[in-house]
Amino acid sequence: MAETAAIELKNISKYFGGKAANKNVNLSINTGEILSILGENGSGKTTLMNMIAGIYFPDEGQIFIDGKAVVIRSPKDAFKYKIGMIHQHFKLVDVFSATENIILGIENKEKYDLKAAAEKVKEICERYGFDIDPMKKIHEMSVSEKQTVEIIKVLYRGADILILDEPTAVLTPQETQKLFNVLRKMRDDGKSIIIITHKLHEVLSLSDKVAVLRKGEYVGTINTAEADESILTEMMVGKKVSLNIDRSEPENCEERLVIKNLNCVDREGVKVLNDVSFTAYSGEILGIAGIAGSGQRELLEAIAGLQKVNEGEILYNNPKTGECDNLRDKTPMQIRDLGVRLSFVPEDRLGMGLVGNMDIIDNMMLRSYRKGHSMFLERKGPRDLAEKIIKDLEVVTPDAKTPVRRLSGGNIQKILVGREIAAAPTVLMAAYPVRGLDIGASYTIYNLLNKQKEKGVAVIFVGEDLDVLIELCDRIIVIGSGSITGTVDARTATKEEIGLLMTKSAAHGGEAE
Amino acid sequence: MLAFLVSSIRLGMAFLFGSTGETITEKSGHLNLGIPGVMCVGASCGCFAEYLYLSEAGPNANYFLAVFIPIIATMLGGAVMGLIFSFLTVTLRANQNVTGLVLTTFGVGVSDYMIAETGAVYSKGSRFFTSSFPFAEDLGWFGEIFLSHGILIYLAIIIALVSSFVLxxxxxxxxxxxxxxxxxxADAAGINVSRYRYAATCIGCAIAGLGGLSFIMDYLNGNWEYCIDAIGWLAIALVIFTVWKPSVAIIGSIIFGALYIASSYITGVSFASKEIFKMLPYVVTIIVLVFTSIRNKRENQPPQSLGLSYFREER
Known part of the structure; x- marks a missing residue:
């Protein structure tokens, strides 16, 4: 290549606690080019970009800008090299106007003049075709307007290399089109743009080159012109890995949970679940696959009674009484008492389910304290349960009185799952129960879930590793942007098949070019 | 009526110092419940400095020094309290509410000691703070309301206006x-959060301390007989009443002052019902809170991360 790349990464590696988040990544992007970074969740896309933006520092490798080796230690350094990143979560002050947010933190000698700044913002808007009122307050703005402010903020600071972290995740198809038009204009203006995404059709319609990451490793870069969906999917998910999880045939299947046309909106009024319908059978593990944030969490919370349901029904066939209840009308407490158990392992592990500063016994009591008959706490039952879980699940802890927060992630998860299983549920929902666990601990959890399945429990397993889903589950429903995009038989499905379903959004897959 | 208005202004300015200081502090995200203590300590430092200066200078006391020395001492005392608060909450990550209440108890203790130690009569020093323009009396009611005050009254208004402008x-x-x-x-935009919080809290406390000095030297004419922490709580209520705007606080503080002393100017009020009148500022604050919450306008809400400590995520 004759021209030097605007930015080039050579053999970049980054480790978190011995685990490689990025390994030997090589990338280059020229001026006036759009590069897509494609990969599943946890493949290290955001980590890689954060290294360019100065939030993390690479452990190995070298970054070159315009052919010169540079060291980027902080966001300020990145700004010095004219790199700007638009994060997935906006960093904006709600009560400030667009202009105030844009000039926030800029140090320069010139007079503090909001009017002049607003004029400059307008200029940038006109140049790239943004449509925004510089004096509008952030809290009055839609999500797409907020994103626009973030982009202008970066341009205002004179960035030539823009990094966008999943910019379309929060946008409607029309807004996405608008954003893409703006990005194309910026490219023609000589900016280099890196966009992180996992939507294949967007990659194909927008970018000039695609770099694919898989589990932290760099798979390769190809020109978009030579790529199609199946080539990219294969690069993204890789070859099948055999895990040898024991899987029995489902027995005595009865309809346990019937979800009909479920619709939910989140607090910002964005639709998170769109006409979701499926049935969970007893004695079966139902897998839910999907890109993180596609509505899995809301779906489980809706079943558990923690998320407001706007439309639809959640019918529960009670095996004890034979009656059919609509869980929508019940409180979380009633739903739990019916035997529907949620063992939710959120990103921060301790967020829901366990109280970090309390010991294992007390955490057991969180589920049983209402059963007491006297005014004093009855600690014997919970203590026995805690000790049983520690023994059965091989929890590594000094004793049952250690605060949960001092345990390692895997042990915390064992306690959480163990407690929910101890209540002899009829429906067990587990979201990311093996996230962050080592192989041994993961298998303990798989076996637990399998045992529950053999007992006739309807298990719903939300996972991210497709290999695990295919080997553990009986059926897999695939969810994309809040809609079910397909249901597959886990015994015959391939990773490519599921991967394609994950990246397709059923509602508006066809609209984006 | 005129006397009532003048007294309201004199009392109100003590609140104004406190609420301006607390507003600056709260704008940085620090909920400093130590303001009553800060005012006690500020007043103690100022009074003690005045006491020392006057016993040193005797009859030769110079107006400028007699005013300037206590003001500086008060602001230093307040700033030290702010420094303690910031050190505990920013550097040591202590809980802000707990830290603030601790400072209040501490400050009350300091001022009680001061009263006992120095005899509580600062009327000699108070002369300097209440003396005003000599021609005020010739201008009738206009002079009485606008020109008859001591230096601290004007200082309070100037500080409130400057703060409002800066903010x-x-x-x-x-x-x-x-x-x-x-x-x-703010952190992502390259602003040093800790430095801003330290600075805002120290400056805010220095200003709030002047409220204590103003109350003792101006409003009470130097007769410090009881604990003044109530003034601090009213100053915090005033911050809410004025929806975090120092310029609005100029009027708000006079209203608070008027409500607080109204009972003394209405004849036939029993001793017990006087205390009911003293509650009025708090009642008004609750009403304001009800209204701003119902209207739910984002501009009239407290700073979003008020009372929350900030640690950059370490990873």
Missing amino acids: TKTRVGLNLRAVGENPAT
């Missing part, structure tokens, strides 16, 4: 408000 019209103010609203965003 809304300068880069420093913009950065400070960003720190209080969303410290993570």
Whole structure:
């Protein structure tokens, strides 16, 4: 290549606690080019970009800008090299106007003049075709307007290399089109743009080159012109890995949970679940696959009674009484008492389910304290349960009185799952129960879930590793942007098949070019 | 009526110092419940400095020094309290509410000691603070209301106006408000959150301390007989009453002052019902809170991360 790349990464590696988040990544992007970074969740896309933006520092490798080796230690350094990143979560002050947010933190000698700044913002808007009122307050703005402010903020600071972290995740198809038009204009203006995404059709319609990451490793870069969906999917998910999880045939299947046309909106009024319908059978593990944030969490919370349901029904066939209840009308407490158990392992592990500063016994009591008959706490039952879980699940802890927060992630998860299983549920929902666990601990959890399945429990397993889903589950429903995009038989499905379903959004897959 | 208005202004300015200081502090995201203590300590430092200066200078006391020395001492005392608060909450990550209450108890203790130690009569020093323009008396009611006050009254209004300007019209103010609203965003924008919080809290406490001095030297004419922490709580209520705007606080503080002393100017009020009148400022504050909450306008809400400590996520 004759021209030097605007930015080039050579053999970049980054480790978190011995685990490689990025390994030997090589990338280059020229001026006036759009590069897509494609990969599943946890493949290290955001980590890689954060290294360019100065939030993390690479452990190995070298970054070159315009052919010169540079060291980027902080966001300020990145700004010095004219790199700007638009994060997935906006960093904006709600009560400030667009202009105030844009000039926030800029140090320069010139007079503090909001009017002049607003004029400059307008200029940038006109140049790239943004449509925004510089004096509008952030809290009055839609999500797409907020994103626009973030982009202008970066341009205002004179960035030539823009990094966008999943910019379309929060946008409607029309807004996405608008954003893409703006990005194309910026490219023609000589900016280099890196966009992180996992939507294949967007990659194909927008970018000039695609770099694919898989589990932290760099798979390769190809020109978009030579790529199609199946080539990219294969690069993204890789070859099948055999895990040898024991899987029995489902027995005595009865309809346990019937979800009909479920619709939910989140607090910002964005639709998170769109006409979701499926049935969970007893004695079966139902897998839910999907890109993180596609509505899995809301779906489980809706079943558990923690998320407001706007439309639809959640019918529960009670095996004890034979009656059919609509869980929508019940409180979380009633739903739990019916035997529907949620063992939710959120990103921060301790967020829901366990109280970090309390010991294992007390955490057991969180589920049983209402059963007491006297005014004093009855600690014997919970203590026995805690000790049983520690023994059965091989929890590594000094004793049952250690605060949960001092345990390692895997042990915390064992306690959480163990407690929910101890209540002899009829429906067990587990979201990311093996996230962050080592192989041994993961298998303990798989076996637990399998045992529950053999007992006739309807298990719903939300996972991210497709290999695990295919080997553990009986059926897999695939969810994309809040809609079910397909249901597959886990015994015959391939990773490519599921991967394609994950990246397709059923509602508006066809609209984006 | 005239006397009532003048007294309201004199009392109100003590509140104004406190609420301006607390507003600056809260804009940085620090909920400093130590303001009553800060005012006690500020007043103690100022009074003690005045006591020392006057016993040193004797009859040769110079007006400028007799006013200037206590003001500086008060602000230093307040700033030290702010420094303690910031050190505990920013550096040691202590809980802000707990820290503030501790400072209040501490400050009350300090002032009680001061009263006992120095005899509580600062009327000699008070002369300097209450003396005003000599021609005020010739101008009738106009002079009485606007020109008859001591230096601290005018200082309070100047500080409130300057604070209001800095907060809304300068880069420093913009950065400070960003720190209080969303410290993570401010941090990402390259603003030093800790430095802003330290500075705002210390400056705020220095100003709030002057409220204590103003109350003792101006409003009470130097007769310090009881604990003044009530003034501090009213100053905090005034911050809410004025929806975090120092310029509004100028009027708000006079209203508070008027409500607080109204009972003394209405004849036929029993001793017990006087105390009911003293509650009025708090009742008004509750009403304001009800209204701002119902209207739910984002501009009239407290800084979003008020009372929350900020630690940059370490990973």
